[in-house]
Amino acid sequence: MNKKLVYSGKTKDVFALENGNYELKFKDDVTGKDGVFDPGENSVGLTIAGVGAINLKMTTLFFEILQEKGIKTHFVSTNFEDTTMEVIPATTFGEGLEVICRYKAVGSFHRRYSEYVELGADLPAYVEMTFKNDAKGDPLVTKDGLEVLGVMTPQQYDAVKEMTQKITRVVADEMSARGLDLYDIKFEFGYDKDGEVILIDEIASGNMRVYKDGKYIEPLELNKLFFAAK
């Protein structure tokens, strides 16, 4: 099948396919700063051989579980030899909206609200959304804010929130089966040609904070533990 590069991202290249779908090429580039891998960074820091393949492997595993459970994603199929995934077209909400689900008060949530919550306190699958923007510190945006900015309707917000909580439960259960605890995770959503909300992008170790026996597990270590355990 002929394909055309339409976007070269930090960790993925995107090709348009003749059948109307897109192909995501998972690269070995990871985000970070000063040569240190940091999923929170928005610039590419270094290249780690095999990272693209393992991110594709984890994403495929989760997208297939979600498909079985009837939760819609952009996933069509994976070609492990080429490190690519075929996905259906989707329109994103704004220019980089991250949807975060939190079981524990760590990271930016705790920094923002430390007068009101203890570090590591339980949260009931709390969902919040932020715009990706380093200079603005990834600003939080409310349901009402997304509506007045024309980014997401209240109905879409409710759908995204509900899907996020379901998907987070799926990921947490897979982690739990391997003796790992999911603290928080971020996703990207879009909507398909019928306007239906779908999960897009990836579900990889760099998108989540996972702990083992109360100790944070780095993404590269998480890849090893996750695939060694089962």
Added chain:
Amino acid sequence: MNKKLVYSGKTKDVFALENGNYELKFKDDVTGKDGVFDPGENSVGLTIAGVGAINLKMTTLFFEILQEKGIKTHFVSTNFEDTTMEVIPATTFGEGLEVICRYKAVGSFHRRYSEYVELGADLPAYVEMTFKNDAKGDPLVTKDGLEVLGVMTPQQYDAVKEMTQKITRVVADEMSARGLDLYDIKFEFGYDKDGEVILIDEIASGNMRVYKDGKYIEPLELNKLFFAAK
């Protein structure tokens, strides 16, 4: 009536009265930095003779209008000679929650979301809440966030939002009658002994952004224009 100082704030002192109510003493201290009046600052910058009296005058005017319209506030009565206001007891939401209502995209809203909204664009009485905290940049908090932090129930959130939009309309109409345009305004809410949400604190020129013919009017100038016009 005997009274006891229970709290000395930046712009007001609070006295407990024998009847169970409180007395707010409006002071001439205003918030600001380096000797410049800035209502957004959280530290006292300077003292301006007569500011306490005029803030009390505007607050009383608005609280009386709200009382007539059946919108509950903590207001009981004003003593203009002493520059004091008697108020009923109220419990605040958290430690300094500001409720903001916006008709125009200016200030921190525009700074946060400038990729999605033009400076000065119309907003439909958009309501958002932030915790007062200079060091953290007055962090925004969502309806879900307020619930998981134990600060406000979803029902209280809806009540505060609806009251905020009504009160903002009242203030905007009074400004409009004087040839002035309200762009945004901030309030504080609490709840009374029955758990009912009520407006507390004040409604003064330092709590709002007002424009005239597209030009921003400083709070001290706004005081003059507001009371000169009628």
